[in-house]
Structures are given as C-alpha cells and as structure tokens.
Amino acid sequence: MRIPIKTKLYLGMSGLVLLYVGLVWLLNTQYLEKYYMSKKQDLLIYNSQIIDDLYKDDPGKIASTLEQLESDMSVSIRITGTGGITKYSSIYRLINGKPFFPEATASPDQTSRANVSSNYLKIDQSINDQFILEIQKDPILNRDYLVLERKLQNGDVLMLRIRLSTITESVAIANQFMGFTAIPVILLGCLWTVVFARRFTHPIIQLKEIAHSMANLDFRKKCQHQSNDEVSDLADSINYLSDQLDLAIQELHLKNQRLTEDIQKKRQLEHLRKEFISNVSHELKTPISLISGYAEGLKANVMEDETNKSFYCEVIMDEARKMDQTVKDLLNLAQLESEYFQLNKTVFDIAVLVKQVLYKYTAIFAEKSIKLSVETSNEILVYADRGKIEQVIVNFINNALSHVNQDKIISLDLTPYREKIRLSVMNSGSHIPDDSLDKIWISFYRADQARPREDGRVGLGLAIVKAIQERHHNSFGAENLDQGVRFWIELDRAKFHTSA
Numbered sequence: 001m002r003i004p005i006k007t008k009l010y011l012g013m014s015g016l017v018l019l020y021v022g023l024v025w026l027l028n029t030q031y032l033e034k035y036y037m038s039k040k041q042d043l044l045i046y047n048s049q050i051i052d053d054l055y056k057d058d059p060g061k062i063a064s065t066l067e068q069l070e071s072d073m074s075v076s077i078r079i080t081g082t083g084g085i086t087k088y089s090s091i092y093r094l095i096n097g098k099p100f101f102p103e104a105t106a107s108p109d110q111t112s113r114a115n116v117s118s119n120y121l122k123i124d125q126s127i128n129d130q131f132i133l134e135i136q137k138d139p140i141l142n143r144d145y146l147v148l149e150r151k152l153q154n155g156d157v158l159m160l161r162i163r164l165s166t167i168t169e170s171v172a173i174a175n176q177f178m179g180f181t182a183i184p185v186i187l188l189g190c191l192w193t194v195v196f197a198r199r200f201t202h203p204i205i206q207l208k209e210i211a212h213s214m215a216n217l218d219f220r221k222k223c224q225h226q227s228n229d230e231v232s233d234l235a236d237s238i239n240y241l242s243d244q245l246d247l248a249i250q251e252l253h254l255k256n257q258r259l260t261e262d263i264q265k266k267r268q269l270e271h272l273r274k275e276f277i278s279n280v281s282h283e284l285k286t287p288i289s290l291i292s293g294y295a296e297g298l299k300a301n302v303m304e305d306e307t308n309k310s311f312y313c314e315v316i317m318d319e320a321r322k323m324d325q326t327v328k329d330l331l332n333l334a335q336l337e338s339e340y341f342q343l344n345k346t347v348f349d350i351a352v353l354v355k356q357v358l359y360k361y362t363a364i365f366a367e368k369s370i371k372l373s374v375e376t377s378n379e380i381l382v383y384a385d386r387g388k389i390e391q392v393i394v395n396f397i398n399n400a401l402s403h404v405n406q407d408k409i410i411s412l413d414l415t416p417y418r419e420k421i422r423l424s425v426m427n428s429g430s431h432i433p434d435d436s437l438d439k440i441w442i443s444f445y446r447a448d449q450a451r452p453r454e455d456g457r458v459g460l461g462l463a464i465v466k467a468i469q470e471r472h473h474n475s476f477g478a479e480n481l482d483q484g485v486r487f488w489i490e491l492d493r494a495k496f497h498t499s500a
Contacts, residue, residue: 009197017189021182028178033171037146040167041133043073044148044160048131055079057154059088066090074166078159079152087156135164203231207238219246284326287319329460332391333443336467343385343471347494350421351376351414353386357393358412364401365410373411380414381494382421388468389491393423395461396487400427409483417490420474424488431480440478441466465489 047069054062059079066077070090079088131150138145145161152158206223213221219242223235294312335341354376365372382389400410407428415422432440439445443463465487469476474490 004201007197009200010193013193013196014190017186017193021186021189025175025178025182028171028175032174033167036167036171040146040162041148044075044133044146044162045131047073047075048148048150048158048160051077051158052150052152055152055154055156055158057156063088073162075160075162078161080157080159082155136161203235207235210238210242214242214245217249219243219249284323287323290319291316291323326460329464333460333464333467336388336464336471341471343388345383345385347381347383348386349379350382350389350423350491351378351380353390354393354412354414354423357390357397361397368401368404369408370401370404371407371409373409374413375411376414380421382491383494384472384491385468388471392465392468392489393425395465396425399461399487400425403427403429403485405429405484407483416493419493420490421493422488422490424486426481426484426486428484430485432478432485434480437478437480441476462487 051062051066051069054065059066066088067090069075070077077088077090078086081087131148133146133148136145136147137143144164146164146167147159147161150158150160203223210221210223213219222239222242294316298309298312298316354374358372358374364370397410397412404410404427409426409428411426413422413424413426415424436445441462444459465476469489472492474492476487476489478485478487
C-alpha cells in the first residue's frame, strides 16, 4: 500500500512526541526520587562542611548561619559535645525527662547501623573519618529521616536530618504534574506535527506537480518558495531545469522546422532541377531536329533550285539563332544565381535609360502598330546596376509584345512609390490565371501550356527579371488589370545612397 510522505512524516513525528513523553514519564517515576535523594545527600554533605569550617566550639557565634540553613533546606541541626551534651538543637523532645533526638548517638567510628526501611531508597552507608550518612526511623512519630552525622574539627558531633516524606511528596507532585501536562503536550505536539508535515511537504508536492508538467512538455509552472534551505535550492534547480529544457525544446523545434523546410526546399530544388533539364531538353530538341533535317536535305540536294536552298539555309540559321539565344539566357540566369556574382551599382537617370530602350524598339512598334504610352518625369535618379536594369526593361517589353492583343496597347510608367521608384509595363491582353501569377517567374513556365513559343522565347525572360531584382533586394510582381496585365519592379532612389 502506498503511504504519502505527509502521512509518514506525521506518524513519525507523532510517534516521536509520544516516545518522548513516555520516556520522560518513565524516567520520572523510576529515577526522579533516586536523583532527588542523591542531590539531598550532596547538599547535606556540602552544608555540613560549611558548618565544620565555621564552628569554633560556640554554636551561638554561628546561630544565624544555622538558622538560615534550617530555613533554606528544611533541615534539623543538632550539635553535641563530649558525653552527649547537646550544645545546639533546632528541634527536640523530652522523653522520660531527657532531650530526645532520633537515635544517632553512636560515635562515627561504629560500623554497625540499623537497617534502612524498605519503603525508601536504600542508601549505602558512607562511613569514613568525617561523617556517616544513613536513614533512621523516628519510633515516636513513625517517620523516616535522612541523617548525616559528622565529627567536627574540635571533636563535637554535628547531626543534620531531613524528613524523607518531603522528598517523596515532591517526587509525587512532580509526577502528578507530569501526568497533567502529558495530555496537552501530546495534543499540541500532534497538532504541530500536522501543521509542520503540511508545510514541509507542500513544496515537495508542488515540485512533483511541476515535474509531471515537465514530463508533458509544459514548462509554464514554476515553484514558488519562501524558505532558504535545501528544499528551496531544489526548487531553484527545478525551475532552472524547466527553463533550460523549455529553451532546448524550443531550439529543437526550431531546428526541426528548419530541417523540414530544408528537406522540402531540397525536394523542390530537385524537382525544379529535373523539370529544368526536361524543359531545356525539350526546348533544344526541336531546333536541333530542324537543323539536322534541313542540313541533311541540303546535303542530299533535295531542293535543286536556289530559292528552296536559300529557304533551307534561313531555317537552319533561324533555329541556330534561337538555340544561341536560349543558351545565352541560361548562362545569364546561371550567372545571376551564382553566389559569386556581384552587381555594378551606379547612380543614373532611369528616365533616360527607358527612352534609350524604347528608341531601339521604334521600328518594331511601328511594324506592329503598337499604341505606346509613356509616363515619366525628366529626371529620376536611381541607384542600381544599369546594365541589368536595361535587361529587365527589354524583357518586360519583349514579354508585352509577345502577349499584346488586338488592341495593341503598351504603356510604361515611372512613378515614386514610398522610398522607391516603381517601373511598370502594361500590355492589353488576356489575364493571367490567379494561380499562375507567382509561377510565371519560374524558368520555362507557361501559363498557357497550349500556346507555342513565339520569336524563339522559351520562358526565361521573367526568371531573369526575378534573379536581377533579388540581387538588388527589391520587389517585383505582376497583376491583372481591366485592360490587360501589368508587370512592375521597384528601384532604390539615389538620394538614399549619397555615398555613391
């Protein structure tokens, strides 16, 4: 059967109280009278020595001292001279006309004495050259006395006696008082053990609850204590252990979360790698097949006239150009994503750069009847890599030309946006599906899988834009508008980089 520590402590301390009270009662009843008798004997011997030192054959000179001893000790004193003549007596009676004092007239050198009453402590007779200590019985009063008989320095005999009943009465009163006080002492002791057991075990129970909570990974509970002992030290250690375990588990959860994210990222990268290889293989397979087929046709002189031969050569050159552009885009993207790549940032006027790029597309816009709209101020200084930002603008314009609809509207805006400059290119056309707005920045991704590649573009332009903006630590995005789709990037204002 499981017994709580509080119950064990209560039973143990209650047993200790009962044992103590019982032991005190046993010692009082068995040994208190003997102890009291022993102390009275020592006191008689001590006072007899004092009288012997003061007595000079004349009791009257030390009468005050004798009376004080009689009063303090409740002792009777008698001094007798040669021939048994009484020189001093504090109490005596006449028997047959003679003074009576309990028979103790024998001289100190006698060796035989009366037997001691069996009702009292049996005292070993102490007989030496100085005194005799024994118990005598008063035949008239029928009382027992403790008597000390001593030969003084001048030859007189000193006799001190004390009634044994006073000793017995004192012991009985002490034992009776002990009996009266034992019950409240036991009750108070048991009550105190209950209070002490609760106070002592409360922090232990609290520590048990905290340890149980810690086992359930709940580290919010803390042990509150007000004492300054080993239990408080244990409580501080448990609290410290709880804090450390909480911190360690939080760190472990964080590391597990990071590990899970890394594993997921690794799986995604592995998926992207396989998809990238598949896309590259697919994009290069068609032009290689065309080049190979037309080259074999030229070699076999399938077409004998110069016009057809020229057409074959143009197809081979066009497919080679597309392959060259794809390879260049792949190398450019790989360079941007390399950890060793460094931007060459300078302060320049983005408005001037936009005008220069648009000027290069003047003939294309005219050929396709593009309605171009440009909104910008005369001078907007930014801090960026000029060559890479030009590449972003070119890719946005090429993307707009590839997806513009029959309305043929393309607009380019440069507007302040918070601490940045936002450059956006909008083209009229079909909306991009909402679930594809974040995916269009992935290499080789096509929102419309059924739409063929046009002008040799394989879906790397927006991926290059993403890589350039991430290198600049600036935002980018795409959004659907009522009249079409808008792509945008943000650039750092030059005023925030005065050191440049």
